[in-house]
Amino acid sequence: MLLNVNGAQHAVEAAEDTPLVYALRNQLGLKGTRYGCGTDQCGACYILLDDRAVPACDTPLWAAAGKRITTVEGLGTPERPHALQRAFIVEQAAQCGYCSSGILVTCAALLARNPDPSDVEVRAALDRHLCRCGTHNRIVRAVLRAARELRSGQAA
Amino acid sequence: MNLAYRVGSDQASGAPRLPGSLHVNRRLSQWLRIGADGVVEVSVGKVEIGQGIATALAQIAAQELDVAFERVRMIPASTARSPDEAVTSGSLSIQESGSALRYACAEARSIYLAAAAAKLGVPVELLRIADGEIIAASGARTSYWQIADDGLLARNATGTVAPKPAAALDVASAAAPRLDLPDKIFGRPRFVHDLELPGMLHARVLRPVSPFARLESLDAGRTQALAGVIGVVRDGNFAGVLADREETAVKALARLAADTRWSEAETLPDAAGLKDWLMAQRAETKVVDERAPDAQACVAKTLRASYSRPYLAHASIAPSCALAQWRGDALHVWTHSQGIYNLRTDLALAFGVPPQRITVEHAEGAGCYGHNGADDVAFDAALLARAANGRPVRLQWSRADELAWSPFGAAMAIELQADLDAAGAIVGWRHELWSNGHTSRPGRAKSPALLAAWHRENPSERLLAVNPPLANGGGADRNAVPPYEFAARRIVNHRLLDMPLRTSALRSLGAFANVFAIESFLDEIAAEQGEDTVKLRLRYLSDPRAKAVIEAASARAGWRGWQRREGCGHGIGYARYKNSGAYCAVAAEVEAGREIRVRRLVIAVDAGRVVNPDGVANQIEGGAVQAASWTLKEAVRFDRTRVTSDAWETYPILRFSAVPAVEVEILDRPEEASSGAGEAALGPTAAAIGNAVFDALGVRVRDLPITAERIVAAAG
Numbered sequence: 001m002l003l004n005v006n007g008a009q010h011a012v013e014a015a016e017d018t019p020l021v022y023a024l025r026n027q028l029g030l031k032g033t034r035y036g037c038g039t040d041q042c043g044a045c046y047i048l049l050d051d052r053a054v055p056a057c058d059t060p061l062w063a064a065a066g067k068r069i070t071t072v073e074g075l076g077t078p079e080r081p082h083a084l085q086r087a088f089i090v091e092q093a094a095q096c097g098y099c100s101s102g103i104l105v106t107c108a109a110l111l112a113r114n115p116d117p118s119d120v121e122v123r124a125a126l127d128r129h130l131c132r133c134g135t136h137n138r139i140v141r142a143v144l145r146a147a148r149e150l151r152s153g154q155a156a
Numbered sequence: 157m158n159l160a161y162r163v164g165s166d167q168a169s170g171a172p173r174l175p176g177s178l179h180v181n182r183r184l185s186q187w188l189r190i191g192a193d194g195v196v197e198v199s200v201g202k203v204e205i206g207q208g209i210a211t212a213l214a215q216i217a218a219q220e221l222d223v224a225f226e227r228v229r230m231i232p233a234s235t236a237r238s239p240d241e242a243v244t245s246g247s248l249s250i251q252e253s254g255s256a257l258r259y260a261c262a263e264a265r266s267i268y269l270a271a272a273a274a275k276l277g278v279p280v281e282l283l284r285i286a287d288g289e290i291i292a293a294s295g296a297r298t299s300y301w302q303i304a305d306d307g308l309l310a311r312n313a314t315g316t317v318a319p320k321p322a323a324a325l326d327v328a329s330a331a332a333p334r335l336d337l338p339d340k341i342f343g344r345p346r347f348v349h350d351l352e353l354p355g356m357l358h359a360r361v362l363r364p365v366s367p368f369a370r371l372e373s374l375d376a377g378r379t380q381a382l383a384g385v386i387g388v389v390r391d392g393n394f395a396g397v398l399a400d401r402e403e404t405a406v407k408a409l410a411r412l413a414a415d416t417r418w419s420e421a422e423t424l425p426d427a428a429g430l431k432d433w434l435m436a437q438r439a440e441t442k443v444v445d446e447r448a449p450d451a452q453a454c455v456a457k458t459l460r461a462s463y464s465r466p467y468l469a470h471a472s473i474a475p476s477c478a479l480a481q482w483r484g485d486a487l488h489v490w491t492h493s494q495g496i497y498n499l500r501t502d503l504a505l506a507f508g509v510p511p512q513r514i515t516v517e518h519a520e521g522a523g524c525y526g527h528n529g530a531d532d533v534a535f536d537a538a539l540l541a542r543a544a545n546g547r548p549v550r551l552q553w554s555r556a557d558e559l560a561w562s563p564f565g566a567a568m569a570i571e572l573q574a575d576l577d578a579a580g581a582i583v584g585w586r587h588e589l590w591s592n593g594h595t596s597r598p599g600r601a602k603s604p605a606l607l608a609a610w611h612r613e614n615p616s617e618r619l620l621a622v623n624p625p626l627a628n629g630g631g632a633d634r635n636a637v638p639p640y641e642f643a644a645r646r647i648v649n650h651r652l653l654d655m656p657l658r659t660s661a662l663r664s665l666g667a668f669a670n671v672f673a674i675e676s677f678l679d680e681i682a683a684e685q686g687e688d689t690v691k692l693r694l695r696y697l698s699d700p701r702a703k704a705v706i707e708a709a710s711a712r713a714g715w716r717g718w719q720r721r722e723g724c725g726h727g728i729g730y731a732r733y734k735n736s737g738a739y740c741a742v743a744a745e746v747e748a749g750r751e752i753r754v755r756r757l758v759i760a761v762d763a764g765r766v767v768n769p770d771g772v773a774n775q776i777e778g779g780a781v782q783a784a785s786w787t788l789k790e791a792v793r794f795d796r797t798r799v800t801s802d803a804w805e806t807y808p809i810l811r812f813s814a815v816p817a818v819e820v821e822i823l824d825r826p827e828e829a830s831s832g833a834g835e836a837a838l839g840p841t842a843a844a845i846g847n848a849v850f851d852a853l854g855v856r857v858r859d860l861p862i863t864a865e866r867i868v869a870a871a872g
Contacts (some may be wrong), residue, residue, distance in 0.1 A: 044474070092334060131473070134780065135778055
């Protein structure tokens with residue numbers, strides 16, 4: 001089966017009902033998509049399917065085929081970070097960081113459709129994501145910082 | 157709680173007392189290595205569990221050695237090389253590991269300085285160090301990297317080289333970015349879950365359907381017939397599957413679960429009557445602390461109240477995970493355990509092999525708030541790896557395993573009594589508590605404290621949870637002794653001698669419930685007397701650092717200028733963690749609608765000398781948010797047979813839209829010893845919220861969590 005992941009085509013050998021999270025992690029070595037619950041209850045494994053944030057644990061391969069899959073690795077790299085990734089580092093918006101990947105992906109989708117979200121809107125967008133370390137407020141600050149940065153970048 | 161067990165016994169004979177973990181790990185080369193490549197490798201026994209300790213320790217090393225922070229590389233802990241620092245717990249890592257590292261690096265610096273002096277032919281006094289460059293007043297220079305020689309540090313520490321004074325600390329007192337965050341933000345492999353070894357198999361474990369269930373029959377036929385299944389393992393009530401791929405292991409486990417038959421019985425207490433149940437159990441009773449039992453105060457009135465908290469789950473975001481590989485009788489384990497040496501001890505007991513044949517290596521897991529499933533899953537992996545013919549095995553628990561089988565924080569019942577004299581002064585205080593012990597950690601008993609050891613054909617004894625001695629912070633009785641100056645007091649701890657649900661260390665142990673109870677009760681007394689609750693606290697405290705945090709939090713929160721609004725309330729809570737650690741006061745503001753909404757938490761903390769202020773702030777904020785979640789929402793659910801809260805739907809935690817604003821003020825005390833910050837905010841936050849709810853509604857909820865139903869029940 002062919003998957004379009006982070007802009008490149010990858011051949012994956014797996015049953016078509018295999019949850020995408022296992023193919024990404026074990027076949028393609030993209031460990032950034034973290035497994036948390038397996039039933040779309042925690043948000044740790046979110047990826048973008050085209051432009052929508054969805055759980056990779058609850059997305060079978062057949063549903064991902066033919067779509068653009070973006071993982072946290074596809075958002076940016078240390079050399080060319082996404083504004084969100086830069087902001088998460090500046091705000092030190094993590095403790096254990098296990099929930100970070102899914103949150104970054106959801107926020108990338110959020111900022112793409114709403115470049116100027118309010119604090120309340122960011123929280124609402126993240127309500128499907130659990131953070132156990134209690135870094136929620138840092139994360140919200142980081143998202144608002146990234147949004148500001150993206151807006152000023154576009155204006156410039 | 158951890159190292160204190162060993163210090164004093166292992167090396168007590170004759171050797172001078174050295175700071176922190178250096179006392180039992182004296183070899184300097186165990187702690188650091190200076191490389192010709194310009195890198196300082198630092199190896200500690202404390203592990204990163206999401207709390208940022210690796211970063212703070214790197215700051216300390218950079219500071220003492222006079223090298224740039226970026227040159228320090230933190231080496232993952234392994235029993236093959238790291239100092240044995242027992243368990244990363246009790247908010248003790250800055251004290252135990254930090255002080256050891258501070259002295260080890262100071263001594264290493266002086267050894268290298270001496271070597272440089274000899275090489276340059278210049279007296280040591282005329283040398284200075286800048287980022288590892290060793291420069292003489294004359295301009296002659298060398299560097300750590302030129303001199304680098306492992307032989308120089310292959311000696312025992314003497315503890316005679318004083319580390320830098322507080323005033324000279326610039327690196328180890330300023331916010332430093334976390335070393336581990338870039339990997340986590342860019343989604344690189346970092347967690348134990350991400351390790352991949354050549355030839356690795358994937359495993360899943362089949363946990364019993366209830367804590368005391370027996371596996372009556374298991375038909376492995378259909379499971380084994382699945383393509384890709386390598387093996388099915390059964391050992392008594394323990395079973396698991398091995399497969400070539402992870403998705404196959406998941407499918408195989410579901411198949412296996414369908415082909416097993418269990419017998420089970422009603423072994424769990426009535427969740428609705430948990431407080432009564434706790435107080436009615438067989439228990440070992442201990443007077444923990446007593447002051448002036450015979451005082452003949454004139455008691456005009458005695459106030460009484462009882463409080464409780466339910467069993468709490470760690471509810472880590474990642475399911476526990478481990479890798480294991482056997483080569484003959486040698487075992488290698490990769491784990492997110494808090495205590496690699498302790499885990500090795502119990503693995504050796506369980507498998508009957510000498511500890512030297514086992515290597516336990518640490519790799520990070522998701523946030524760890526105490527004794528979770530990390531050790532258990534490592535044992536599970538090692539058990540299943542015996543059927544893997546030498547191939548490495550990666551085992552990940554399911555979400556249900558994580559929520560229902562990690563040890564729980566113990567449920568607690570607490571009864572408080574206060575004697576007031578005719579003038580309303582508190583002249584006597586009694587605190588009695590009922591709880592299972594608060595630690596069942598591995599590495600401390602004659603049989604293994606690993607979950608599957610209870611389930612095997614030849615099971616180990618189900619060890620009862622115990623409590624660390626109060627001198628080491630205590631367990632159920634942690635913070636049961638009030639910080640207030642009451643003329644007489646008596647603290648009694650009843651440790652339950654039956655354990656239907658396995659309990660062990662969860663962040664702050666008994667302190668969470670004890671502080672909630674004490675601080676709620678004080679609030680009740682203040683209300684009864686018509687006195688301001690902040691003033692009442694200040695009146696009974698003598699420690700200026702305690703008063704300072706309460707004053708700072710209440711001032712910042714605008715306590716005195718509070719404008720009463722319908723349905724809104726504010727409250728305060730205070731404790732000094734373990735009565736010897738960080739001071740913390742929390743002011744909470746809540747809004748009572750259909751459910752309680754915490755709007756704002758204002759926190760003042762004094763953790764002595766602070767190494768990384770942003771690290772302390774992050775820990776305090778995180779602890780407060782987690783405590784808000786415990787206080788408002790969390791309880792392990794069970795019927796008489798099974799734990800039923802085995803999914804996020806049945807074990808809900810606080811979500812983004814309900815998280816309060818949190819402000820943290822750090823009262824820096826550079827001249828005071830550092831104390832850990834990770835657990836200081838939990839108890840005070842719970843109390844502040846409970847008190848704010850009372851302020852808002854006039855209803856005192858004494859049994860956690862403070863849900864809408866509990867408020868209705870308390871109002872009735």
